[in-house]
Each structure stands twice: as structure tokens, then as C-alpha cells.
Amino acid sequence: MSFKSAVITFPGSNCDRDALCYLKDLTKGEVYKIWHEETSLPKVDLVILPGGFSFGDYLRSGAMASKSKIIDEVVKHANDNRYLLGICNGFQILTEIGLLEGALIRNKKLKFLGKNCFIKKKFKNNFNLSIKDNQILQIPVAHNEGNFYCDTETLNLLKNNEQIAFEYCKGEFSNTEENINGSIEAIAGITNKKKNVLGMMPHPERAYSNFHQSQDGRLIIESLIS
């Protein structure tokens, strides 16, 4: 059966086209482009909330998008045990909706960070099945507010439930820091308790094609399809 997916576009999303190409090229299945004001969502296996600056990131990153009309449908989709992936701004939106714990605050150096970063998987889930333990993935980040924060109690829950999907690490020859944006315990991506919703700051949709600097971003879709 073919893998169906959808990408939600908010005003100010700027990685929606990238996410569409990523899904089309890797899933070979149908990909729907959904405008934020729509009130129904086709039955799909995966929904991506793409990166960008939804509603200009005014008020707080992701805050206004989390009140969009389509969000009720997105929540239903997730409650249905189907996959939901928020990348960058999409991750911020997921925390604003409350589907994921914690919050994303400004990078520790208070500057936008647009560069390659390195991550590895922490706890196993369906999004990272095809990734080996200790395998280092090179994937670009591009964010101003990617510094994951939560209180100790939540952090313990995330650990005990094995909800931490990815953490930043050092690349083999790179001089980038281990924890590029100051996230608590270098967290780069987390899931919900049921592990069907993943939010991550790095952009796998910018690291999959042969001409990209790395193809490691493929592994996430490959994990879901396998």
C-alpha cells in the first residue's frame, strides 16, 4: 500500500515546498499540500508541519499557527495514532499546541544559527528505526529559537518514557560545539509519549538528495516506510 502524506502551509512557512519534495522523492506516494485555513485533512500516514516563520513568528514562534483552523484536524490525526512530524518551526508549533512537552527558547548565543549540525539517536522510535546506535547524522539547522527547555520534572518524564529521539553531538572533523544551541541535555528532537509525534530542529528535508551535502535526512522517511 502506498504511503500517503501531507504538508501544512501557514502564512510565513518557507520550507513547505522543501518538505513536499522530500516526501514526493522518498515516499513515492501521494503528497497533499494543505492550506492552514482548510478544515479537513485527507486520511494520510504522515503529516509534516514545515519550517519557516509562520505568522512572522510574531508574539512567539509557532504560537499563532497553533490556533489555525487546520490544527484541530492535525490533533485528530495524531490522536488516531498516525505520524506527525514538526520540523523547526513545526516543532515550535507542536509545543505550542501542547502535543509535545517543553518549549524552544532563543539560542544560547542569541543569534540565528544556520549551519550543518550533527545529531545521533537517543531512544528508539519509529522515526529513527533505520538509524544505527551511535551513527552520526549530518543535517543542517536554521533557527533563532531552537534551544529546547523544560523543567526537571518534565525532563525526567521524557527520559523515563524514552521520548528523546535525537541529541546534538560532535562531528568527526568538525569544530562545531557538541551542543550548538544550548538545549537542555543537547536535545535536538523529542516525541510524544506514544511516539507517533516527533518534533526536531534540524532539517532532514535539506539533506536527502544526491546534490545535498549529506543524505542522512533520508533515514527518517526510510524508518517510517520500512
Next chain:
Amino acid sequence: MNEELILQHGLTLDEFQVIRKYLNRDLSIEELGIFSAMWNEHCCYKTSKKWLKKLPTDNEIVIQGPGENAGVIDLQDNDGIAFKIESHNHPSYIEPFNGSATGVGGILRDIFTMGARPIATLDSIRFGLIETEKTKYLLNGVVHGIGHYGNCIGIPNIGGECEFESTYDFNNLVNAMAVGHVQKDKIFYSKPKSIGGLIVYIGSKTGKDGIHGASMASDVFSEEDEDEKRPSVQVGDPFMEKLLMEGCLELMSSGLIESMQDMGAAGITSSSVEMASKGNVGVYINLDKVPLRQPLSAYEILLSESQERMLAVIDKKNNHNVREILQKWQIDYEVIGEITDTKRVVFESNNKKVVDLPVEIIVDDAPEYDREFYIPRKRKNKDFDFSKIKLEDMIINLLTNLNYLDKSWVFDQYDSTVMGDTIREPGQSSGIVKIHGTQKVIGASTDCNPLYIRINPYEGMKYTVAESYRNLIACNINPLAITNNLNFASPLDPNIMGELVLSIHGLKTAAVKFNTPIVSGNVSLYNQTNEIPIKPTPVIGMVGSNMDLNKINTNKFCEIGNKILILGKQLTKNCSPYLLQDQKIAFNICEFNDLEVLDLDFEKKIANCVLELSDLKCIMSCNDISRGGIFSALLKMQYKDMGFRVKVPDPIDLFCEYSAGYVIEIRSKDFEEVTSFLTKKGAEYHEIGEIIKEGIEINSKKFDYFDIMNKYRNDFEKIIS
């Protein structure tokens, strides 16, 4: 009308008399405002026009040359590339964050006004010496502003320059370039098609920001002015621009509009006058219909430079559909006037004609000056004495000079991979992006060598063009066309005017030789504060292509054991200031030594060798040799755990500049093939060494690899903090 008021509007009394005589009546204050906006350097090029006309602007691939919002070149099939560079120097000095942000916003609008989707930006930014707090503040603000705008709208930043020199202490330069992809059969021009078409206002509401921005940009600065002029800096909203861009591109692809014009410098005045002039028609606009953010007078509406606004012409029958698309994008939209057959520009406010002028007097009769200029005196040409300089000192000089250090601190604040088509990120010889959905790539580079141009404007400009040319060649990108941004001080000084004239001649010579016409550009004059003029800084942006993304070269070392070859000719007479520790003294010394004549035929010959060898897949990696010499080129090529071992007759060979200089990495097994190819072509080469693991060795002397690479990569941030 009193003289003071006229002068305040930046017009000379002679210019005013021309207008007065033509109209044979007094002007309204609104009309004076219009002439102030349209007859300044920024809008009518009154000083530079005579010389700009001499530039080559056409060849077989040029679809649109200068005169539209951006130039467009043909990239085969139905693909066209629109690009342009523009300055936002003065606003960025007064308010670095918003000044630079709106510079990016303005150039992006120029691109999508043509119907093109922006696919890359580059920035050429120049500051004074970093030792002053002011420079640190400007650098932080400008980089933050550029990033803020470009990142939010989601266009990858793929390169540019960032340099420091005392000449920019009180007058930093911010030149932003944008490149867009357009379908050749869907290019939009500013010329309206039919009489009776509706003039519609699209985008942000009009406010007080930027009133008289264009005339400010054509003014000489003094330090006290800074606070007074701050309200003239526009404030940008990249989110609004993103909506505007998507909305406009959707309108254009749906075939709902006839023509479009960006409300940039001189706002609604400039855009409507240009429309009328291009179409040889008239315009009628009711200013009461303009969406306002706050109560404004007719005069203020005409001159506001509020950002993220467009003017379009549509057929009456499309009004409803246009409204619907723009509502989806939450963009303000209002019909404010129509195209008439009067050949007059008429603005109405409160049922009164506040402006009623023939288009002819505003555009065709705009002043054009043939200003006096002096040919700069010829400097002596002698071999520079490098003998006292030690290898260790040269390395230290390079690694303590901001201009030669890795500038990741700047580029990391920009999103360079959004849109998913970036192939070569900033910090390398040229930025490269793929044309979405094809195998074609576009490379772009910006360059200027102000020191060389000060020494010898004609030759210096040739060097500048050749540097961009080499930047592209090194990646196996065919150079195609140029956009230019001529930043100079006051042209009323005949010495500066001379530099302007001669550098345009140098640009012409090189552009003709390389067959890279100038298709768009911008002139920024009066770059001086407290009567301290900047060095002549005519920046060029060069664009090129390769039809096959698999054929482009990397700038980074590939494999340990591969050989390092040098192509080109060493320039022994050109002095390089970085060889000396004290930069101020260095520049003084260097300025007294003339440049060697740059042999453009030789540049072409070597470039063709690099392109051919690249196509033969014999080049593993390649970088051009520019300021900082071979050593600097090698540092830029360092990758993973790879270093280099080189042997040269004299250490100075590693730091001199080259004509047609390239460092190429080749496999041992290709050595015979490559060298016999070069010999056959009559191209001189030098085998200087090889790639080694974690080491830097020069003439058998070992240097601390980790220390040098660490300084090269991380010291920029330390120095500027």
C-alpha cells in the same frame, strides 16, 4: 517659491529654473517633492548616466538589460535568470538593523516584480576598522538585519564579501544582491499594456517611514545629521514581504495582471512615473484611496518609502479575482487610479489636483551632467621589496587580519540551505544553487578591490572583474553577466569623478573581453562623512551557470596524497597590504606603487584550461588565488583532516597575488594527462606539493596544523567580540 525650500529638496536653483520655465507657473509643494525624488542621483543617475551608457549591456543571452527592475538572462529552454545588486549604505549607517534588512527586502522585490522567484541572495558589506565600538555595533546590526529579513522570507544567502578598512569608518557599505528564476514566457515588465487599466496598490499600508529616503541617499553626510535623519530609515517586515511575494507570484502566474512596479525608492511617485514613462501613457491616482497606517498629507503619501508595497496595472475584468487571491494572503489591496492617454502624471487629494505634470519634464528632461574629472596621476611601478619579510610573520599577519579569516560568524547567521537547492554555501569562491527541478546550476560571486581601484581605477576595475570571473571558473561555472553597484564619494570632486569615469572604462574593457554584459546596477554617490571620502568601491556581482550540476568543482580538498598545482602568473609588482603588520602604514605604502597591467587574454586562456580540465574530471578541487595569495587559498581548501605540504623557491611566492591564479588538486594518476594538456595549451604550471594528513609544511618547515586551522576558523569571532 523660496530658495531655502528648493535647496532643502536637494534641487539646485538652476534645476528649479528649468522646471519653472517649462511649466510657466508655480509648483505645488507636492510637485516640488516629486522633482526632489525623481531628480536626485539615486533615481535619475544625473552624474553617471553619460558614462554608464558606454557599458556593454547586450549579447545573445541578454533578455533584459538595464532599465527594468532587474536584468534577465537566458538560461536555455524556458529558463531565465533575473538579478540585480543595490546599495543601502546610508540607511545602514544610521540604523544598521533596519537599514540592511530593508536593503534585502528592496532587492528581493526588484526580482519578483519581474515575475521571478528569488532563489539566492548575496551581500557585499564593508566596515571601518574593528577597533572602534561603532564598527562592532554596525557589523552586528547589519549582519543581524540581513539575516533577519532573508531568513524569514526564506531565500538562501549563498555568499558575498565582508571586509574592514579604515576608509569606511564613517560610511559603511551594504550592497545586497538577489538572483531569481523566471520562466521566459512569463517575464513581467513595468510597461502598462492598455489605456484604462486599473492601477492597484498591493501590500503594506503607507506610513511616515522613509519620507525623502531617496534624496537622503544622495546626500553628503555629517556626523550631527545621524540622529536627525533616523526617521528617514524605512522599517522592514519580512513576513509581510513573504506574503506579498507569494501573492504577487500567484497573481502573475494566473495571468491576472498586466504590469508591476515595486514601490521602492521614492515610493508611489517613482513607481507611477516610471510606469507612465515606460508605457508612454499617463497616470491618474487618487491619493485618498491609498491605504494608510496613520493620517498623512498628500505630500507625505507621495514621498513615503514604507516597505513591502507594489503598484500593478490590471484589466478591470480581473478586479474580483485579484482581490480574492490577495485576500487569501491577507494583503491589503486597493484600486487607486487608472492608466490614461494624457501622458501626464496627475495626483488628486480631497477632490483637488495636487500634482499635474507632463511625464516628459519629470523623466526625459531630468538633468544629466558632464562633471569635470581629473585623470589620477600615474604612480611609479617598481618591484616591491619583500625580502625583509619572514614566513612566520606573514602567516601571523594573515591570521590576525579579519579580512583573511574564515567568516563563518557572519554566514552562520544566514540561512543558506532553505529552498533545498543550495549546492555551494557561503564562504567559498562562489555560491551555487540549482534551478529547481532541473540539472542546471547558477553560480554567483560579488567582488571589489578598492585599494587597487584607488591606485589605478582602470586596471583596478579589471582586477575586480577578473576576480569574480575566477571565482566562478574555479567551480567550473561559465561566467555569463554582471550587475554592478558603483559606490563612490562626492562626484563634485573631480578626482573622485575621475575614479568613477576610469573604473567604468575598466569595467567595460573586462566585460567586453569576458563577454559578460552588465544587465543591471545601481549607483551610490556621496559616500563621505565629515568630508572624508570612501575609497572608490565599485562592487560587481557576476552570475554564471553550468548545465550539469554533476560537473561543478568543489573548493575543498578531496583526498590525502593528491598533488597540488598552481596555474597563472605571479604579480611581483602589486603590493599586498596584509604582508605588513600595521594596516594603516601598509595601505599608505601600497598606494604609491602602481599595478601591473592585467592581461585579460591570459585570464581567458587559463580559465578555458580550468573549464576543460574540469569537464574531463581531472580536477578534484580548485580554488582561485586572490588577496592572501596561495597560502590563503590553501587554508580555504582545508577539509576534514587534510592539510598540505608545499615547496616553493621563495616563501613570498605563497603570499603574492596572481593573474589567472588557480590552485588545483589532481590525482597522481592524472598528472601526466593534466600536465601534457597544459603544456599543449601553452599554460604554465607549477607543481608545488601534495595533500597530507593533519599537517601544514612549507619548505620542509612544519607548522602547527591545529593551531593554524583553529585561528583561521575561530579568531574572527574573538576579534570582533
